[in-house]
Amino acid sequence: MAVVSSRGQRIGNLLAIAAVIVVTFIMLAPIYWIVSTSFKPRNLATTNPPTILFEPEVSPFVKLFTKRVQLKPKEVVDYENAPWFERLVFDGGERITRSGKGEIQLSGYPDRFINSLIVAITSTLLAVSMGTITAYGFSRFKVKGEADLLFFVLSTRMLPPIVVAIPMFLMYRAAGLNDSHLGLIILYTAFNVSFAVWLMKGFIDEIPKEYEEAALVDGYTRIQAFFKIVLPEAATGIAATAVFCFITAWNEYAFALIMTNRRAQTAPPFIPSQIGSGLPDWTVIAAGTFLFLLPVAIFTFLLRNHLLRGMSFGAIRK
Amino acid sequence: MAEIELRHIEKHFGPVHVIKDVNLTVKDKEFVVFLGPSGCGKTTTLRAIAGLEEIDSGDILLDGKPIQGLRAADRDIAFVFQNYALYPHFTVFENLAFPLRAVGTAKDVVDRTVRSVGKSLGILHLLNARPSALSGGDMQRVAIGRALVRRPKALLLDEPIGSLDAKLRETMRIELKRLHYENGSTSIYVTHDQVEAMSLADRIVVMNDGVLQQVGTPTEVYLYPANLFVAQFIGSPVMNIAATKVSEADGNARIALDDASFDLPRELLGMLEQKQAAPDLSLGVRPEGVIVSRDDKPGYRPAEAHIIQPFGGFDIVDLKFGEKTLRARTSSGYVDKPGATVFARIDPAQAHFFDTRSGASLGIRLGN
Numbered sequence: 305m306a307v308v309s310s311r312g313q314r315i316g317n318l319l320a321i322a323a324v325i326v327v328t329f330i331m332l333a334p335i336y337w338i339v340s341t342s343f344k345p346r347n348l349a350t351t352n353p354p355t356i357l358f359e360p361e362v363s364p365f366v367k368l369f370t371k372r373v374q375l376k377p378k379e380v381v382d383y384e385n386a387p388w389f390e391r392l393v394f395d396g397g398e399r400i401t402r403s404g405k406g407e408i409q410l411s412g413y414p415d416r417f418i419n420s421l422i423v424a425i426t427s428t429l430l431a432v433s434m435g436t437i438t439a440y441g442f443s444r445f446k447v448k449g450e451a452d453l454l455f456f457v458l459s460t461r462m463l464p465p466i467v468v469a470i471p472m473f474l475m476y477r478a479a480g481l482n483d484s485h486l487g488l489i490i491l492y493t494a495f496n497v498s499f500a501v502w503l504m505k506g507f508i509d510e511i512p513k514e515y516e517e518a519a520l521v522d523g524y525t526r527i528q529a530f531f532k533i534v535l536p537e538a539a540t541g542i543a544a545t546a547v548f549c550f551i552t553a554w555n556e557y558a559f560a561l562i563m564t565n566r567r568a569q570t571a572p573p574f575i576p577s578q579i580g581s582g583l584p585d586w587t588v589i590a591a592g593t594f595l596f597l598l599p600v601a602i603f604t605f606l607l608r609n610h611l612l613r614g615m616s617f618g619a620i621r622k
Numbered sequence: 623m624a625e626i627e628l629r630h631i632e633k634h635f636g637p638v639h640v641i642k643d644v645n646l647t648v649k650d651k652e653f654v655v656f657l658g659p660s661g662c663g664k665t666t667t668l669r670a671i672a673g674l675e676e677i678d679s680g681d682i683l684l685d686g687k688p689i690q691g692l693r694a695a696d697r698d699i700a701f702v703f704q705n706y707a708l709y710p711h712f713t714v715f716e717n718l719a720f721p722l723r724a725v726g727t728a729k730d731v732v733d734r735t736v737r738s739v740g741k742s743l744g745i746l747h748l749l750n751a752r753p754s755a756l757s758g759g760d761m762q763r764v765a766i767g768r769a770l771v772r773r774p775k776a777l778l779l780d781e782p783i784g785s786l787d788a789k790l791r792e793t794m795r796i797e798l799k800r801l802h803y804e805n806g807s808t809s810i811y812v813t814h815d816q817v818e819a820m821s822l823a824d825r826i827v828v829m830n831d832g833v834l835q836q837v838g839t840p841t842e843v844y845l846y847p848a849n850l851f852v853a854q855f856i857g858s859p860v861m862n863i864a865a866t867k868v869s870e871a872d873g874n875a876r877i878a879l880d881d882a883s884f885d886l887p888r889e890l891l892g893m894l895e896q897k898q899a900a901p902d903l904s905l906g907v908r909p910e911g912v913i914v915s916r917d918d919k920p921g922y923r924p925a926e927a928h929i930i931q932p933f934g935g936f937d938i939v940d941l942k943f944g945e946k947t948l949r950a951r952t953s954s955g956y957v958d959k960p961g962a963t964v965f966a967r968i969d970p971a972q973a974h975f976f977d978t979r980s981g982a983s984l985g986i987r988l989g990n
Contacts, residue, residue, distance in 0.1 A: 514707035517674050520694040521701040522768070523724030536711040 338597070341590035346396060349586040363392040364587035368595075371409040372398040413592055416574040421599065422485055423570055424553040427492035431549045432542060434493070435500025436508075440534065442501070443508040444516070454505070457498045465495065466558050473562055483564045491563070492553040499552075500545050507541025508534065543610030551600055571596050624685055624775035624808040625650050626671060631680035633666060633832075640666050641677070642832040648776075651806045657819040658829035659855070664812045667829075668778050671810065672701045684775060695724070700769035704781040706761045708753035714740075714764050715749040721772045739767045742804070759790050766801065776808040784813065795821055816856050820844070828852045846974075850981040853906045853974060859931075859938050862912065862948050865978060866905040868894060877905055877968075881944025884968045885921055886988060893986045894975070902978035909938055911972025912950035914957065915965045922965035927957045941966055 341349055343360035366389040375381065375397050383394055393400055401409045438457075442450060472491070473482075481487030511534060519529035535542070561573040575592045578584065604611070626648040633641035640663045648654045656664035669675040671682055673694030682690040689697050700721075708717050718736040727735070740746040743763045753761060762782060769777055783794045799822055802809060813819055819826050820840040828835040828843060828851070835855075836848035847853035853861045864879045868890065875890035876883050894903075915922055925941035925948075932954065939957050941948050941964065950966060957964055971989035976982065 512705065512707065514703045514705055515709060517694075518701070518703060518707040518709070518768075519720070520674065521672055521697075521699065522721040523695045523772070525693070525695060528724075533709060 335597070338590050338593050341587055342594040344587050344590075346585055346587050349590070361392065362389075363396060364585075364591035365595075366390075366392050367396070367398075367411075367585065367588045368413050368591045369411055371401045371411050373401055374398055412569075412574060413571070416569050416571045417595065419485065419564075419568055420554060420570040420572070420596075423488045423492060423568070424550055424599075426485075427489045427496060427553045428546055428549040430489070430493040431496035431500045432504075432546045434497050435545060436504045436535075436538065436542060438497075438501045439504035439508050440530065443505055444513065454502070457501050460494075460498045469559065469562050472559070476563055481563075483567050483569070485568045487563055488560065488568055488570065491559055492556060495556075496549040496552055500549060503545045503548070504538065504541055507538050507544075511537045540610045543607040547604055547607055547611065550603055554600055625683075626776055626808060626810070627681075627683040627686075628667070628671070629681040629683065631667065631670065631682070632678045633663075633670065633675070634678055635666075640832050641670070644680075644832075644834055646827060646834065646837065648808060648810060650808055653802050653809045653811065653822060653824045654827060655819040655823035655825075656810065656812045656827050656829055657816060657855070658814065658835075660814055662829045663832035664827075664829045665780055668701075668780055668810060668812050671776075672699050672778050673697050674701070698775045700772070700774035700777050702762075702765050702769045702777070702779040702782045704784055706753075706765040706782075708756075708761055708764055708768070710753055712753075713749065714745065714751050714753065714756070717753065717764055718749075718767050718771050721768060725772070735771055739771045742801075743767045758786050759794060762786065762794060763797075766798075770801070770805060770807070774807065776810070777805075779809065779811045781813055782811075783818070784815070791818075798822060816858065820856075826856075828855060830855070846983070846985075846987075847906070848983050850904065850906070850976050850983075853976070853983075857908055859909055859949055861906045861908045861974075863904055863906050863976075864946065864948075866903050867901075868903060879905065879943070879948075880946040882923055882925075882946050882948075884923060886968065886970050886973060890970075890986065890988060893988075894984070897984050897986065899975070899984055900977050900979060903984075904976040904978045905968075906974035906976060907948070907968050907972055909949045909951035911969045912941065912948050913967050913969055914939065914941070914950050914952050915967075916956075918965050922967045924963055925966050927960055927962045927964055930957060930960060939964075 340356075342364050343362070344355065344358055345361055345363065348355040348358050370393070372393055375394070379399075381394055381399055383391060386394065390400055403409055441447065442454060447453065476482045476487055481490070515533045515537060516526070516529045519533045520526065524532065555572060556570075557572040560570045564570065564573070571592070575589060575596065578589055578592070626646075628644050628646045631641050631644040632639075642663075644663075644667060646654075656667065658664045666675055670677045670690075673689070673692060673696075677690055680690070681688050684697065684699070708714075709720065712720065715736055718739060719732045722732045722735060736749070737746065740749055743766065745760060745763050745767065748756060748760060748764070753764065756764065765782065766779075769779075779798075783791045783798075786794060795818060798811075802822075811818075811822060823840055825837060826840055826843045827837050830851050836843055836852045838846075838848075843852060844856055847856065847861075850863065854863060867878045869876050869878070870888075870891060871885070873888060874885040875888055876885055918924065923943060925943045928940040928942050928947065930940075931938040935954065937952050937954055937956065939950050939952055941950050948966070969989075971987070973986075973988060975984045975986045977984060
């Protein structure tokens, strides 16, 4: 540790800090753009020069979740008795459409968002658990043709997935998996499992096999040793793998676009589809994008300790 | 009561024959040390007894019952690993309780047993610590505690103190010996350190290349090595070994080592004849068997002192008899400086004779 820092070192430190600030600013600018746009009134979203200071409002989120129509000229609305969120819509010159029974009609977004959650969470769980068990097998047992098998597993990632999109589409249609949650879950699990095997193999290789052997002589079966010793030790790796698998499944666009259209459609193909319908309301698109950012951010934040913690913090001397 | 018996154990790792027809009986409450250079098969043998390694053929018997088909969990044998293998996500208490919980021990019994083991090992104050917070010695105590906690039939230790520093190793060695006195569990201990082996063992099993070289008490193995390998592996500094020819001269048996020759009692000739010794003989004599004198006496041969290594309690002096060097042990400072001329003879009682080709000891003991 430097006890006395010279003038040159201090200037160097200041420059480094300045560089970090600039880089951080550049990195976060698009995020700020999306977040700020999602709280802007519609007329401020596309001003030039951009509006930096404005009074934030939540109308984009109300619009995001509801079906609306333009108010006809001279159409009269019951402004006084409308709930607060509907007034925001009225202010924008629109009204929320209602069913025959008077219930508010929701937009397509909430369902797409829930679809994204179902597909991403399920496929992540499947890919990580299958990947972990497979990696454990490769790591701990003599497997005939281990290198070839591992290469085969990895090779499934070498082809750009979109190359097989059309045959997959035809197969899915024949199998009745088109536009179904199960179809996307299978697809994303298959994407991710090869990646999970390789990542988890690295982590499990790092866990000294003496831990399990100790458990074996301590009176446990191999499967008990796996659950009681290996899994807790691999928690860091599992967390990292899960984050990567989740991000891949959550962000996947191309297959979701081709394989789904309504029932099982996820958020990524839905959000841009809104740009094409009529004059785009950028504030609503920004609101949809902002909410779409949150799960990955929250998931990563929750697992940050596991992601940061070093692998070998244990009681093995090397 | 736990007796371990190995019968005709064979084991290959691919093309490598790591254990070759090993036969051994470890008696109840005995402390046996497997000693040998790395790669000699001692750890593999130990792991095979524990059930961590399968054997190709042979029988492993525990109290007369074959156990080679049982899983490690069902053998009731505890194992202490060289790297301790303490579960890092458990506290010391949980580490010690882990084997008890495997068999569904009641909570209060677990508590009581862990505390009593913790007390006997002096780690009570560490029960809530994580292994990563412990010193090497304490980790080792916990590892041994975990092995002892369920009172196994046998305790296997694989170089348990090999990674500690020298001073701590000495302390732990004594502690291990005390634990063995107190618990009396049948123990097999693997090490490549002959000092550990000598100081701990009831019997030492010297292994090399997957073959048992000699089984005996530390004194037997030191005083009567069965072959050249054991003779050179045990003892520090290492035993002098030299090719030799024996002839009759002046009513004595004269042994010639290149330029030097020494006289030994005449009875050696008869013994060699009786053993039908091959002409290629090797003489082995430990440094303390080379008797050094400053004055020329009958039977002593002149030599030039070469390298002198002081060890505090004694010196080790390289003596040059022409081209031939013998290493001798003298009292401190007895030979004052390199280049000095001294006189030496070989103590007949400490002379060992080996068949150079097979390496086997001829079992000749002169004097006494």
